[in-house]
Amino acid sequence: MINVYRRKLRNCIRKDTFRYYLENDKDNFIWKCIENKFGPIVDFPKFNLVQIENEKFIMRKSMNEDAFTLIRKKQFTPEDEVIIHQLIGFSE
Amino acid sequence: MKLINQNDYTRDESQGLKIIGKKNTVIHCHHYNSRLQRTIEGNTKINGKKIFTKCAAISFYELIENLKEEKNCTNDLQIITDLYSFIGFGTINLSFFDQNKINCGNSHFVEGWKCGSIKTEGPVCRLTEGYLEGAIKSVTGRNVSIKETKCMNQGHHQCEFEIENLEQPKYNFQLEKFKDFSFKQNSLSPEATSNIDKKAIVNAVMNMPIEGNNEGLIPAFNVYLAHMPQDFYNLVSIEFVNEMSKIGLAEIAQEMLIEDAENCALNTFGGIWDSEEWAGLIAPMIKEEKDTIFGLVAVANALGWGKINILEHTSFETLTLESSNGYEAHGYIEHSGHSVTPQCFMLQGITAGLMELVYEKGDLEDRSGKYQSEEITCLTKKDKSCLFTAKIK
Numbered sequence: 001m002i003n004v005y006r007r008k009l010r011n012c013i014r015k016d017t018f019r020y021y022l023e024n025d026k027d028n029f030i031w032k033c034i035e036n037k038f039g040p041i042v043d044f045p046k047f048n049l050v051q052i053e054n055e056k057f058i059m060r061k062s063m064n065e066d067a068f069t070l071i072r073k074k075q076f077t078p079e080d081e082v083i084i085h086q087l088i089g090f091s092e
Numbered sequence: 093m094k095l096i097n098q099n100d101y102t103r104d105e106s107q108g109l110k111i112i113g114k115k116n117t118v119i120h121c122h123h124y125n126s127r128l129q130r131t132i133e134g135n136t137k138i139n140g141k142k143i144f145t146k147c148a149a150i151s152f153y154e155l156i157e158n159l160k161e162e163k164n165c166t167n168d169l170q171i172i173t174d175l176y177s178f179i180g181f182g183t184i185n186l187s188f189f190d191q192n193k194i195n196c197g198n199s200h201f202v203e204g205w206k207c208g209s210i211k212t213e214g215p216v217c218r219l220t221e222g223y224l225e226g227a228i229k230s231v232t233g234r235n236v237s238i239k240e241t242k243c244m245n246q247g248h249h250q251c252e253f254e255i256e257n258l259e260q261p262k263y264n265f266q267l268e269k270f271k272d273f274s275f276k277q278n279s280l281s282p283e284a285t286s287n288i289d290k291k292a293i294v295n296a297v298m299n300m301p302i303e304g305n306n307e308g309l310i311p312a313f314n315v316y317l318a319h320m321p322q323d324f325y326n327l328v329s330i331e332f333v334n335e336m337s338k339i340g341l342a343e344i345a346q347e348m349l350i351e352d353a354e355n356c357a358l359n360t361f362g363g364i365w366d367s368e369e370w371a372g373l374i375a376p377m378i379k380e381e382k383d384t385i386f387g388l389v390a391v392a393n394a395l396g397w398g399k400i401n402i403l404e405h406t407s408f409e410t411l412t413l414e415s416s417n418g419y420e421a422h423g424y425i426e427h428s429g430h431s432v433t434p435q436c437f438m439l440q441g442i443t444a445g446l447m448e449l450v451y452e453k454g455d456l457e458d459r460s461g462k463y464q465s466e467e468i469t470c471l472t473k474k475d476k477s478c479l480f481t482a483k484i485k
Binding site: 046 | 198203206207292295296299306307315362363367368369375376456
């Protein structure tokens with residue numbers, strides 16, 4: 001069982017922007033799964049930051065934290081959210 | 093291939109300027125931009141919508157004229173769509189341009205209005221109307237008026253605009269000749285000490301490839317950012333205060349602009365502070381409570397706002413900022429000459445808002461007004477720099 005929780009960001013890009021917090025020892029595994037499913041990862045070394053972006057969303061992650069932010073785009077659907085939640089093991 | 097790209101920027105990290113098409117561009121977020129629009133348009137005794145659209149038309153006409161010259165693309169409509177999305181305002185579709193119709197599938201301003209605490213049910217894309225009027229004038233020479241007929245803010249799936257041909261220019265599009273950056277920049281007093289590597293932050297943020305994505309939007313630092321020619325903000329601010337002064341409300345207008353900036357600090361810098369970018373770059377530098385303010389001000393130095401130093405800061409109590417070349421002072425002097433009163437309302441509001449963000453608790457809306465800020469000296473008064481203080485009320 002993977003323990004993942006999320007927090008709505010108060011100063012949001014959109015009102016449905018969340019940060020997902022991952023268990024420390026599962027962080028690399030989950031991010032690898034995300035990369036395999038949605039990759040490729042783009043690296044921003046000055047920010048110690050990695051990001052995956054496609055037509056529907058952006059996943060952005062500081063390498064200093066076991067968390068990532070999911071930024072939705074206009075084409076993002078509830079089905080996309082279900083797929084991501086299943087992948088990272090998140091449920092409300 | 094896009095007509096505009098990152099190589100078109102000239103970055104001056106030492107002076108905090110980011111120039112494209114001979115214009116310094118200022119970065120603000122969707123919260124601030126939509127709030128500013130609401131302020132300008134909110135008073136029914138003046139025509140705020142006209143101010144907003146006109147200032148956009150004139151500012152972007154000039155910018156596109158300069159870009160055309162630099163890039164040798166005299167009448168290519170593509171520059172209209174490419175610039176709009178590159179600077180983060182969304183996407184423009186000119187497929188029906190021949191039928192005098194334009195639509196936009198994504199909008200920085202609509203996103204801002206959707207996030208704001210105060211809603212409106214009408215169309216909100218005045219910036220786009222002005223942008224298109226100026227851009228079409230520049231690229232085609234046509235005198236047009238643009239009207240938004242449907243807006244995503246009203247629930248439509250795209251914003252739609254109609255082009256009306258005019259016989260005469262809607263505005264005075266005469267190019268201003270004084271917009272250069274040889275503006276005298278005095279040196280700043282030394283910055284107070286902190287654990288923040290300001291130079292590294294300015295370098296990283298200023299060279300970040302900030303440009304519109306496939307939606308023409310710039311989701312960065314937990315907000316939607318956009319680059320705006322500084323002329324736009326200056327013209328809007330000056331015209332707004334001038335119009336309000338005609339009905340005896342100049343001071344209230346200035347206070348409203350200060351309050352918008354205070355909220356900008358709470359939202360924009362709140363977003364920055366809570367972002368993955370902050371966690372990766374700046375959070376590791378934070379060793380003491382006061383460092384947060386220094387980190388936020390370091391980011392501000394990379395937003396095209398000019399060079400800003402913290403002269404003094406006592407946690408929970410006071411903050412003193414100094415600016416040697418802020419865009420407001422620069423623009424005011426260019427437009428109106430010198431003044432007997434300070435004119436940098438944005439930076440004044442930011443000074444209080446930063447303190448409220450970092451040291452107050454609770455909802456952001458409830459923090460506003462907890463600190464009192466003042467612009468002590470101002471370049472517009474012929475002082476050597478602009479000096480801002482904030483202290484707890």
